[in-house]
Structures are given as structure tokens and as C-alpha cells.
Amino acid sequence: MITAFITLGLFDILDILLVAFLLYQVYLLIRGTVAINIFVGLFLFYLMWLLVRALNMELLSSILGQFIGVGVIALIIVFQQEIRKFLLILGSRYNVNQKFSLENWFTKDEVGFQEQEIASIVTACEHMSKSKTGALIVIAKNSDLQAYADTGKIVNSRVSGTLLESIFFKNSPLHDGAVIIANNRILAARCILPVTDSTNIPGSLGLRHRAAIGMSQATDSHVITVSEETGNISYIMGGNIKVRITGADLKKFLAGDYSGFIV
Incomplete structure (x- = not known):
């Protein structure tokens, strides 16, 4: 003492x-x-x-x-x-x-994507990046996102690159909003996400990115965005954002390798 x-x-x-x-x-x-x-x-x-x-x-x-x-x-x-x-x-x-x-105890090892699902998401994002098609994809981890899914249209379909591109196609009725992927399936589309109120976000990032950051702050979800203006792909987790990533970077992040996620 x-x-x-x-x-x-x-x-x-x-x-x-x-x-x-x-x-x-x-x-x-x-x-x-x-x-x-x-x-x-x-x-x-x-x-x-x-x-x-x-x-x-x-x-x-x-x-x-x-x-x-x-x-x-x-x-x-x-x-x-x-x-x-x-x-x-x-x-x-x-x-x-x-x-x-x-x-959760018996399925705790089954938390990642299969290679085919990773390839589908990466391919879809690369295609949408080239065509400058805006996209907002939420990947659920441990958080229950049913409340957010209920704000949109329930899809409950297997992960498919073609389906993701169809959803975010400009004339699609489901393109305005976020797609939520949970339990390795596309749970819902046209979902509304919470927008961050942080003032530290660069002005070059629009509402889609602010919604992605807000979702990653409110839950443990990881989020992918494709910019409609530039075609840049971004990956967001824990309120931090990695902009202008390549398809190879996205593939690593989806596989659980975040060594290149420098903020």
C-alpha cells in the first residue's frame, strides 16, 4: 500500500x-x-x-x-x-x-466461404467495377442481420455472381440498396443500412460508402462496395475502409486473410 x-x-x-x-x-x-x-x-x-x-x-x-x-x-x-x-x-x-x-458450437468451424462462392463474388465485383455498376454487399459474421434483411426483399438464394450482377443492374428493381449474404447464401436485397455519422470520411466517398462504414460499426459484418462513379472496389470492416482494392485483394479478404488490410 x-x-x-x-x-x-x-x-x-x-x-x-x-x-x-x-x-x-x-x-x-x-x-x-x-x-x-x-x-x-x-x-x-x-x-x-x-x-x-x-x-x-x-x-x-x-x-x-x-x-x-x-x-x-x-x-x-x-x-x-x-x-x-x-x-x-x-x-x-x-x-x-x-x-x-x-x-454455433457444432458449426463454429464453418464460418468462411467456399472457393466457388468467393470466386463468384470476386468475379461479380470485377465485372461491376469495369461497367461502373454501383454495388453494396454485406457479409454477415456473428451478428444476426435479420432485422436489416427485413427492410428489403428476402431472396434466400445460393451465392451466384450472375445473380449479384442482375440485382445491381441499373434497371433492376432491387439495385437500390444493399445485398446481405448470411450463412453462405444471399439472404436479401434492397436492404437499408445505418449511415455513419463520422466526420472523418473523405468527401470523395458517397452515401454508399457511408452506409457501408455505418453497417461495419453497428455490427461485425464485413462490407464490399463498388463505386458507381469510379468503379473502385472497397472493403470495409470494423469502421475502417480499404479503397481501390484489386480482385486478388478481395479474394484474400473473403478467404480470411487480412494481412493487406492497412488503414
Whole structure:
């Protein structure tokens, strides 16, 4: 036990480390969004209240204290989008039912694509890249994407390059939206995805890429985009994006080799 001006024990050190870790996770969650400015403003407001109390300014301290007293409710109102995003991450990435279900236990090794399915996706993306056909393909990992699939049209078909190209063909009724691939099948098309509110995204990336990044932030899904303007293929995971990749790069990523995914 360390004794100086204060008494610091093992649990005190653990408490400080846990609070520091929690604040760091909050920072990562709101980094690059307008919420970071609100967070800094609230933190400065709290420091001002502590200073006023230390100077025994009773009237001002009482007024500020009323705001501090309802601080939790204010935080919920101000950061409702960020709190919802945090709960979505917890629910999708640390789903207890998925981790302990018997079905997941016996099929946990069957998480990747077969070579034929990889070849179909890569070929379709290369063709759409050459013809500058916009595409947005979501690949489910552990998260249950049924809620997102329900926003579109259920397809439930085997993965086929021809089908993917047909879906994203400009005159197709299903081209506007995302295709969701889950359990090695095309689950749905024309799906609506959550759009990221990050301010760090280059202006050259449009709404399709923002939706891809938002989906990868809200779930553990990996997303492929083909730009309608440039034909560039991009791969997105964990909120990070690798732009202008080749068909060979895409094939490696789909096979689970992310060694070239430099952000």
C-alpha cells in the first residue's frame, strides 16, 4: 500500500484503470463525430462546478448543482444515438445466445466461404467495377442481420455472381440498396443500412460508402462496395475502409486473410 497525501490500495488502482478504460472506449465511440464536442463541453461544465464548489460560491454552486443532479438524464437525451450504437455493438458482437448455442458450437468451424462462392463474388465485383455498376454487399459474421434483411426483399438464394450482377443492374428493381449474404447464401436485397455519422470520411466517398462504414460499426459484418462513379472496389470492416482494392485483394479478404488490410 502506498501512503502519501492519500491512501492508495490495490482496488483503488483497479478502479482508476477501469474508469480510464471506460473513458477511452467512450472516446473511441464518439471520436470523429459531433458528439465529441458536446462531451468536451459537458466535461468543462463539470470542472467549472467543481471549481465553484471549491471557492464556496454557494449561489452559483447551487444553480450548477441542479444541472449536475439531472446529469444522467441529460446524458441519455444528448447522447441517445451514441448510447444506442454502443448497445447495438454489445448486442451484436457479444451475443450470449450465439456464443453458447449448441448450433454455433457444432458449426463454429464453418464460418468462411467456399472457393466457388468467393470466386463468384470476386468475379461479380470485377465485372461491376469495369461497367461502373454501383454495388453494396454485406457479409454477415456473428451478428444476426435479420432485422436489416427485413427492410428489403428476402431472396434466400445460393451465392451466384450472375445473380449479384442482375440485382445491381441499373434497371433492376432491387439495385437500390444493399445485398446481405448470411450463412453462405444471399439472404436479401434492397436492404437499408445505418449511415455513419463520422466526420472523418473523405468527401470523395458517397452515401454508399457511408452506409457501408455505418453497417461495419453497428455490427461485425464485413462490407464490399463498388463505386458507381469510379468503379473502385472497397472493403470495409470494423469502421475502417480499404479503397481501390484489386480482385486478388478481395479474394484474400473473403478467404480470411487480412494481412493487406492497412488503414
